[in-house]
Amino acid sequence: MKNRDREKFPNVLNGIPVIDLESQKFLKVWQGPQHPGVTGNISLEVTLSGDEVVDLKTHVGYLHRGFEKLMERRKYLQCFTIVCRICVPEPDTNEYVFAAATEELAGITIPEKAKWLRTLVLEMARLASFLMWIGGQAGALGMGTIAQWTVAQRDYILDLFEELTGARVYHMYMVPGGVRGDIPDGFIEHVEKVMKGVEKVLYDVEIALLNNAIFKMRAKGLGYISKAMVDEYGIVGPNARAAGLARDIRKDSPYLIYDQLDFNVITGTHSDALERTFVRFREMLQCVSLIRQVINKMPRNGAYYTHIPNPLHWKIPAGETYVRAEASRGEYGYYMVSDGTEYPRRVQVRGPSYTHAIAVLEKLAIGTNLADLAGLMVSLHTCPPEIER
Amino acid sequence: MKLKDWIAPFYVWKRAFEKPFTVPKPLKERPGSPRYRGFHQNDLDTCIGCGTCSSICQNHAIDMVPVDGIETHKGDSGLRPRIDYGRCCWCALCVDICPTTSLSMSNEYVWIDTDADVFRFIPGSEKKPWDSFKKGYKREEEYQLVDPRRIEMEMLPPEERVKSFLEMVKGYSREQAQKEADRCIQCGICTATCPAHMDIPGYIKAVRENKIEDGLKLMYETNPMPAMCGRVCTHQCEEDCALAHTGDAISIRWLKRYLADQVELDDYSKAMPVDILSNGKQIAIIGAGPGGLSAAYYLRLLGYEITIYEANDKGGGMTRYGIPEYRLPYDQLDKDIEYILSLGVEIKYNTRVGKDISFQEIHKESDAVLISIGLMLPYKMEIPGEDLPGNISGLEVLDKITRGEKVHFEEKVAVIGGGNVAMDSARTARTFGADVTVLYRRRIEDMPADEEEIIDAQQEKVTFITQAIPLRIEQAEDKRLSFIYGLAEMVDQGEGKRPKPVLIEGKEFSIVVDMVISAIGQGADFSFLPMEYEKLFSRKNQLKIDEFFRTRDSKIFASGDIANQTKDAISAIADGHRAARSIDHFLKNL
Ligand SMILES: Cc1cc2nc3c(=O)[nH]c(=O)nc-3n(C[C@H](O)[C@H](O)[C@H](O)COP(=O)(O)OP(=O)(O)OC[C@H]3O[C@@H](n4cnc5c(N)ncnc54)[C@H](O)[C@@H]3O)c2cc1C
Ligand code: SF4
Ligand code: SF4
Numbered sequence: 001m002k003n004r005d006r007e008k009f010p011n012v013l014n015g016i017p018v019i020d021l022e023s024q025k026f027l028k029v030w031q032g033p034q035h036p037g038v039t040g041n042i043s044l045e046v047t048l049s050g051d052e053v054v055d056l057k058t059h060v061g062y063l064h065r066g067f068e069k070l071m072e073r074r075k076y077l078q079c080f081t082i083v084c085r086i087c088v089p090e091p092d093t094n095e096y097v098f099a100a101a102t103e104e105l106a107g108i109t110i111p112e113k114a115k116w117l118r119t120l121v122l123e124m125a126r127l128a129s130f131l132m133w134i135g136g137q138a139g140a141l142g143m144g145t146i147a148q149w150t151v152a153q154r155d156y157i158l159d160l161f162e163e164l165t166g167a168r169v170y171h172m173y174m175v176p177g178g179v180r181g182d183i184p185d186g187f188i189e190h191v192e193k194v195m196k197g198v199e200k201v202l203y204d205v206e207i208a209l210l211n212n213a214i215f216k217m218r219a220k221g222l223g224y225i226s227k228a229m230v231d232e233y234g235i236v237g238p239n240a241r242a243a244g245l246a247r248d249i250r251k252d253s254p255y256l257i258y259d260q261l262d263f264n265v266i267t268g269t270h271s272d273a274l275e276r277t278f279v280r281f282r283e284m285l286q287c288v289s290l291i292r293q294v295i296n297k298m299p300r301n302g303a304y305y306t307h308i309p310n311p312l313h314w315k316i317p318a319g320e321t322y323v324r325a326e327a328s329r330g331e332y333g334y335y336m337v338s339d340g341t342e343y344p345r346r347v348q349v350r351g352p353s354y355t356h357a358i359a360v361l362e363k364l365a366i367g368t369n370l371a372d373l374a375g376l377m378v379s380l381h382t383c384p385p386e387i388e389r
Numbered sequence: 390m391k392l393k394d395w396i397a398p399f400y401v402w403k404r405a406f407e408k409p410f411t412v413p414k415p416l417k418e419r420p421g422s423p424r425y426r427g428f429h430q431n432d433l434d435t436c437i438g439c440g441t442c443s444s445i446c447q448n449h450a451i452d453m454v455p456v457d458g459i460e461t462h463k464g465d466s467g468l469r470p471r472i473d474y475g476r477c478c479w480c481a482l483c484v485d486i487c488p489t490t491s492l493s494m495s496n497e498y499v500w501i502d503t504d505a506d507v508f509r510f511i512p513g514s515e516k517k518p519w520d521s522f523k524k525g526y527k528r529e530e531e532y533q534l535v536d537p538r539r540i541e542m543e544m545l546p547p548e549e550r551v552k553s554f555l556e557m558v559k560g561y562s563r564e565q566a567q568k569e570a571d572r573c574i575q576c577g578i579c580t581a582t583c584p585a586h587m588d589i590p591g592y593i594k595a596v597r598e599n600k601i602e603d604g605l606k607l608m609y610e611t612n613p614m615p616a617m618c619g620r621v622c623t624h625q626c627e628e629d630c631a632l633a634h635t636g637d638a639i640s641i642r643w644l645k646r647y648l649a650d651q652v653e654l655d656d657y658s659k660a661m662p663v664d665i666l667s668n669g670k671q672i673a674i675i676g677a678g679p680g681g682l683s684a685a686y687y688l689r690l691l692g693y694e695i696t697i698y699e700a701n702d703k704g705g706g707m708t709r710y711g712i713p714e715y716r717l718p719y720d721q722l723d724k725d726i727e728y729i730l731s732l733g734v735e736i737k738y739n740t741r742v743g744k745d746i747s748f749q750e751i752h753k754e755s756d757a758v759l760i761s762i763g764l765m766l767p768y769k770m771e772i773p774g775e776d777l778p779g780n781i782s783g784l785e786v787l788d789k790i791t792r793g794e795k796v797h798f799e800e801k802v803a804v805i806g807g808g809n810v811a812m813d814s815a816r817t818a819r820t821f822g823a824d825v826t827v828l829y830r831r832r833i834e835d836m837p838a839d840e841e842e843i844i845d846a847q848q849e850k851v852t853f854i855t856q857a858i859p860l861r862i863e864q865a866e867d868k869r870l871s872f873i874y875g876l877a878e879m880v881d882q883g884e885g886k887r888p889k890p891v892l893i894e895g896k897e898f899s900i901v902v903d904m905v906i907s908a909i910g911q912g913a914d915f916s917f918l919p920m921e922y923e924k925l926f927s928r929k930n931q932l933k934i935d936e937f938f939r940t941r942d943s944k945i946f947a948s949g950d951i952a953n954q955t956k957d958a959i960s961a962i963a964d965g966h967r968a969a970r971s972i973d974h975f976l977k978n979l
Contacts, residue, residue: 162422175532207397211393
């Protein structure tokens, strides 16, 4: 920020900017709570000077469904059916961390095949989530067509989910104890067919978006995250990796069968919206590769479910744990406390959007052009439902 | 910025010529995948209305409602699930837990109506297009929320069993009992079936949570002889257990035994503190079998002064003098009885009413009399040769063994009958080393004896000859007996009725044995009642009693085997309890 620009900014009194709208120097604009590129609702209270953002406040509260509280009055298996709702575009991470935390507290080991099936679902979910995101990212910077292509591909992945789990969006597949069903006949071929389609579209996206002068010019330098900010703000996932930090839960503390899969942590250097797009784009290709690896290496026989105690009165010994996984947006974790009763004492959901969409966005927005604000928000891959559980 | 970045994007114009992703109008419906969690289906004939689907639904989307054409009957509550699609989230946990697998989902997902109320419906009852759909979510065989297999009870091996009268069932350890109790889905179908309507889910919960004393207390609310019933009850509840539809029933009987076994008799009073205020009214009970003892217990709790007259020198009736010790050790029966006595119930042993004391005297001195004399007189086969030496009744054999008297089982024994008395006699004879053959009029599957008893007898190498009709008994050489029987043909008697064995004329078989034990049933001995009480009978040896267990004499009540059709210990206990309540009711309202 150049010094001469400071005069556009409000005066700061006791750390709080004083916005004197009467002075006619500032304009207040509300963006949202509906945003075409973002799943769920969040409102941005933008203060502008001209078309430059001088202050930003995020407002949440449009989506509060009280899941964490609901779970305190639900038996463990009943919670399994509601955790997926915490995040619409990528429900499976919730299912996984909930099941894994429950299993850990209850001392249950799941069969080998369940681990592979869970990994398959998690990678399919990451891919579906990225496909949705890239549509939003392109759209927010003026290219609505990309979303038409990628969201259609996501739909084909939803078809796969429907085939495997019985539902398109809320899969409810990773039940504590394993998964709810084996791979259906013909599923592997369908996966391969969809992966081919995804690759083809990604090739087009690469040409149309990643090699697009306008997109590049608008995304370059937008929302720069310094390395120092990463730890200071608790930034995770592609947002941190684009800043050059090789952090990925799948590598750093491998869960399920990630240690048996061949992949590298994808990082970038420039740490702006463009770099984050590149990183996520390569992660999509990585998802495709991982999905292929899983279906090729997966054991064909064996159990996919192990008995849990009768779920109607399943009591889990007192204890606490934090279980995390790498969602498309980064580290996603559940802190779960059991008190020896049939109900979890506390389930705290840690979704990456809490920091990314509130603290980080509020900081990065300052100084951007109003027209780029949506692109910036999407480049952080915000998902409001996981902020409000 | 490279030149490519300006030109490359135009490459994708080729897409203008590709097939669009969007589906053109008119919209064609795509069927849901074969595993799709669509609209519910319920096979109403398989469903038993256990309500487990409703208990697991975290959205409270299911309530259980009566349905036209479905009656409440044994093993079926008569209710069926009604699902509210304003609440349902299609998680299918209801399908997963349904113990009968009647509930499933179709792959249909389009249902349009302008009336919002129709979306609360009873699957299977209100006809829907998807009722017959084969595709849709069904619970996979391997994925079962409740373990379908019971914890096997450890038993003495058959070779050991035939050597002694040691109790053959070993009982559950705490870990085993809790694991078995964990399987219970607490639907309560069993409670309805149990003649005493014991709170079975309640005491199973006590086992699960290791609240032994609570469990004991709960059992005593409806059954004051749990140590005995926990061993020999006919466990009709297990037949109707919801889990028995696709797996093993919960071992309800063994869990009851487990609870009773955990508490020493000395600690009973601590577990069940009672404060009895005597009301000064006198009740006489004839017979200290389960029926009499049960009535005594509940009447005593209500403050009555109880005297039981018992012909034998010990209590328990047929459960002591009939059931062999390997099934029911005497000390366990003593435990149940002693607790009842500890509340101030008096038993006059060795006092046969009609002989040692007159019925009139008892009748005069008491405010009410309860007759619970059981069935002590063995029926005769009514065939020639029945009085030859070497003939004995099953009841007499078992009675003698209980009393410690000698019974000389020679080498080869024939037991006639297919009930529990026959099985107990046969197995007892095996214990003394005899070679035993059971002859029964009908087929194995028609035998009234408990299935387990039959299996145990088979394991202990008892031979079975079925469809054998006794014709006569002849003296054979060396003081042996020749038992002559004919073959029966099973004639169908229409739906719901047992087929009838009809003798095939002309064919005779014989088996030469040293002893014939007949166990074809028994009747009551009412000879103690003076002539003036003739009016109490509806027909020969059959007391006329009303729904309150009261006879035609308003002061005389009856319970136990003489008052019910099932003729087992738990029914006697249940009658005893009900008769006690009636007596209390009538005396209070005099
Ligand atoms: C061999 C055998 C095996 C059985 N196995 C089982 C089993 O496994 N499970 C099960 O549930 N049931 C079983 N039963 C049935 C069960 O024992 C009876 O249903 C139950 O004992 C009936 O109880 P009650 O009180 O009606 O009479 P009883 O138990 O028959 O008791 C009647 C009592 O009255 C006394 N009495 C009779 N007349 C007089 C009199 N005039 N004066 C004083 N006292 C008198 C008798 O001495 C006796 O003690 C079995 C029965 C037999 C015979
Ligand atoms: S769980 Fe199954 S058997 Fe029980 S009421 Fe529901 S549908 Fe019927
Ligand atoms: S599918 Fe789930 S929400 Fe719907 S009725 Fe069944 S248990 Fe309840």
